[in-house]
Amino acid sequence: MTGLLPSILLPDTPQPKVVATIHHPDDLLILTSTLPPNSSDILEFRLDQLLSTTTPADLEIPSPPPLPSIITARHPQEGGANGLNDDTRLELILKHIPVAAAVDIEIASLNLIQEIAPRIESQETNLILSWHDFEGTPSLEELRSRIENAKSLGADIVKLATKLRSLDDLNRLLELVTDPPSLPLSVMGMGALGPTSRILLGQYGSCLNYGYLSQPNAPGQWPAHLLKTVLESLGPINS
Numbered sequence: 001m002t003g004l005l006p007s008i009l010l011p012d013t014p015q016p017k018v019v020a021t022i023h024h025p026d027d028l029l030i031l032t033s034t035l036p037p038n039s040s041d042i043l044e045f046r047l048d049q050l051l052s053t054t055t056p057a058d059l060e061i062p063s064p065p066p067l068p069s070i071i072t073a074r075h076p077q078e079g080g081a082n083g084l085n086d087d088t089r090l091e092l093i094l095k096h097i098p099v100a101a102a103v104d105i106e107i108a109s110l111n112l113i114q115e116i117a118p119r120i121e122s123q124e125t126n127l128i129l130s131w132h133d134f135e136g137t138p139s140l141e142e143l144r145s146r147i148e149n150a151k152s153l154g155a156d157i158v159k160l161a162t163k164l165r166s167l168d169d170l171n172r173l174l175e176l177v178t179d180p181p182s183l184p185l186s187v188m189g190m191g192a193l194g195p196t197s198r199i200l201l202g203q204y205g206s207c208l209n210y211g212y213l214s215q216p217n218a219p220g221q222w223p224a225h226l227l228k229t230v231l232e233s234l235g236p237i238n239s
Helices: 025-032 047-053 086-099 110-121 140-152 167-178 194-204 224-234
Strands: 017-022 042-046 069-072 102-106 126-133 157-163 185-190 208-212
Touching: 017 025, 017 224, 025 047, 042 047, 047 069, 047 086, 069 086, 069 126, 086 102, 086 110, 102 110, 110 126, 126 140, 140 157, 140 167, 157 167, 167 185, 167 194, 185 194, 185 208, 194 208, 194 224, 208 224
Parallel strands: 017 042, 017 208, 042 069, 069 102, 102 126, 126 157, 157 185
Antiparallel strands: none
16 A cells, blocks of 8 residues: 555654554644644554543544544554443544554454455555553564464554563563564563663664553653654664
């Protein structure tokens, strides 16, 4: 697929992009007032979390959003809120595809991929396929297997987020992004080493680096505006 998101990622600049996650009603209030300058490059709307105070039919996000946007409705087994089933997740995603530069779906959610991929391809919307491990960081072989699986399913970008328990875990993620990837990778760590990992992995080639707008929704996140400032100040590292 070719759509809006890669045009601001690759190959025009090696500078890593910062994504601000919109997951709380306060985030929507910020967007409907004035989004602070340099707050992020991209927005991610966590539809499953935003659903906490409304219904699928009533949930509305800004149209058009102030920045290129990713939409996702996360599966409960990969950190999704409100225990949403696939039918509700599909309803939420389909409703908001018109404002999305990309849709993020878990690699394991084959039914949703089969339903959504043909629809977004016709609209030149990008497909991010993701995988989250909140317990640890598997071997390089398993991580690369996840990437190849995502590639076979039509991913434009692969997103991997793992719990870091040691420097060895962080080194595996660094090796992953410094190898010549077959697809653009968004790779991040969670936990005590999460903040460090998000800087290093961004410098070494992670194309999407996630922070928060008003409050964190994952261990190890930076405020998006600060992450953007630090990554721009340090610059990319050519491995």
